[in-house]
Amino acid sequence: MKNVIAALIATLFATAAFAQAPAVAKADAKLAATVATTDVKEVKAVIKADAKVAKAEVKADAKVAAVTADAKADVAVAKTDAKAAKATAHHNSVKAHAKADVAGAAVSSAAPAATK
Secondary structure, eight states, X not given: OHHHHHHHHHHHHHHHHHHHHHHHHHHHHHHHHHHHHHHHHHHHHHHHHHHHHHHHXXXXXXXXXXXXXXXXXXXXXXXXXXXXXXXXXXXXXXXXXXXXXXXXXXXXXXXXXXXX
Protein backbone atom coordinates (compact mmCIF):
# COMPACT_ATOMS: atom_id res chain seq x y z
CA MET A 1 0.00 0.00 0.00
CA LYS A 2 2.86 2.34 0.73
CA ASN A 3 4.08 1.78 -2.80
CA VAL A 4 0.70 2.70 -4.26
CA ILE A 5 0.47 5.87 -2.17
CA ALA A 6 4.06 6.78 -3.10
CA ALA A 7 3.25 6.19 -6.78
CA LEU A 8 0.13 8.37 -6.56
CA ILE A 9 2.02 11.18 -4.83
CA ALA A 10 4.84 10.98 -7.42
CA THR A 11 2.28 11.05 -10.22
CA LEU A 12 0.57 14.06 -8.63
CA PHE A 13 3.81 15.96 -8.44
CA ALA A 14 4.72 14.97 -11.99
CA THR A 15 1.43 16.12 -13.42
CA ALA A 16 1.63 19.36 -11.43
CA ALA A 17 5.08 20.03 -12.89
CA PHE A 18 3.88 19.38 -16.43
CA ALA A 19 0.79 21.49 -15.90
CA GLN A 20 3.00 24.44 -14.92
CA ALA A 21 5.26 24.13 -17.95
CA PRO A 22 2.87 25.70 -20.50
CA ALA A 23 2.37 28.73 -18.26
CA VAL A 24 6.13 29.25 -18.18
CA ALA A 25 6.32 28.76 -21.91
CA LYS A 26 3.55 31.29 -22.37
CA ALA A 27 5.38 33.79 -20.20
CA ASP A 28 8.61 33.13 -22.10
CA ALA A 29 6.82 33.62 -25.41
CA LYS A 30 5.24 36.85 -24.18
CA LEU A 31 8.61 38.07 -22.92
CA ALA A 32 10.25 37.16 -26.23
CA ALA A 33 7.52 39.03 -28.12
CA THR A 34 7.98 42.08 -25.88
CA VAL A 35 11.75 41.97 -26.38
CA ALA A 36 11.30 41.60 -30.14
CA THR A 37 8.90 44.55 -30.23
CA THR A 38 11.32 46.64 -28.20
CA ASP A 39 14.18 45.68 -30.53
CA VAL A 40 12.10 46.63 -33.57
CA LYS A 41 11.28 50.02 -32.01
CA GLU A 42 14.95 50.62 -31.23
CA VAL A 43 15.99 49.68 -34.77
CA LYS A 44 13.34 51.98 -36.22
CA ALA A 45 14.54 54.83 -33.99
CA VAL A 46 18.15 54.27 -35.07
CA ILE A 47 17.17 54.17 -38.74
CA LYS A 48 15.12 57.34 -38.35
CA ALA A 49 18.01 59.12 -36.63
CA ASP A 50 20.43 57.99 -39.35
CA ALA A 51 18.06 59.28 -42.02
CA LYS A 52 17.86 62.67 -40.29
CA VAL A 53 21.65 62.87 -40.07
CA ALA A 54 22.01 61.93 -43.73
CA LYS A 55 19.43 64.53 -44.73
CA ALA A 56 21.23 67.20 -42.72
CA GLU A 57 24.55 66.26 -44.35
CA VAL A 58 23.01 66.52 -47.81
CA LYS A 59 21.60 69.96 -46.99
CA ALA A 60 24.97 71.11 -45.63
CA ASP A 61 26.75 69.81 -48.74
CA ALA A 62 24.27 71.65 -50.96
CA LYS A 63 24.83 74.87 -49.01
CA VAL A 64 28.61 74.49 -49.31
CA ALA A 65 28.27 73.87 -53.04
CA ALA A 66 26.12 76.96 -53.43
CA VAL A 67 28.55 79.10 -51.44
CA THR A 68 31.46 77.73 -53.48
CA ALA A 69 29.67 78.52 -56.72
CA ASP A 70 28.92 82.06 -55.51
CA ALA A 71 32.54 82.52 -54.48
CA LYS A 72 33.76 81.33 -57.88
CA ALA A 73 31.37 83.73 -59.60
CA ASP A 74 32.60 86.57 -57.37
CA VAL A 75 36.23 85.73 -58.25
CA ALA A 76 35.38 85.74 -61.95
CA VAL A 77 33.69 89.14 -61.65
CA ALA A 78 36.63 90.50 -59.68
CA LYS A 79 39.09 89.26 -62.31
CA THR A 80 37.03 90.85 -65.07
CA ASP A 81 36.87 94.13 -63.16
CA ALA A 82 40.61 94.02 -62.54
CA LYS A 83 41.30 93.47 -66.24
CA ALA A 84 39.03 96.37 -67.14
CA ALA A 85 40.68 98.62 -64.55
CA LYS A 86 44.13 97.61 -65.81
CA ALA A 87 43.13 98.36 -69.41
CA THR A 88 41.71 101.74 -68.39
CA ALA A 89 44.85 102.57 -66.40
CA HIS A 90 47.02 101.57 -69.35
CA HIS A 91 44.92 103.70 -71.72
CA ASN A 92 45.15 106.69 -69.36
CA SER A 93 48.89 106.16 -68.99
CA VAL A 94 49.36 106.12 -72.77
CA LYS A 95 47.31 109.32 -73.08
CA ALA A 96 49.33 110.99 -70.34
CA HIS A 97 52.62 109.98 -71.97
CA ALA A 98 51.38 111.27 -75.34
CA LYS A 99 50.37 114.60 -73.78
CA ALA A 100 53.70 114.82 -72.04
CA ASP A 101 55.54 114.10 -75.28
CA VAL A 102 53.47 116.75 -77.13
CA ALA A 103 54.00 119.27 -74.33
CA GLY A 104 57.70 118.42 -74.16
CA ALA A 105 58.08 118.78 -77.91
CA ALA A 106 56.26 122.12 -77.80
CA VAL A 107 58.44 123.36 -74.98
CA SER A 108 61.66 122.18 -76.62
CA SER A 109 60.71 123.68 -80.00
CA ALA A 110 59.56 126.91 -78.34
CA ALA A 111 62.65 127.22 -76.19
CA PRO A 112 65.19 127.45 -79.04
CA ALA A 113 63.00 129.88 -80.88
CA ALA A 114 62.85 132.14 -77.85
CA THR A 115 66.61 132.23 -77.50
CA LYS A 116 67.22 133.28 -81.06
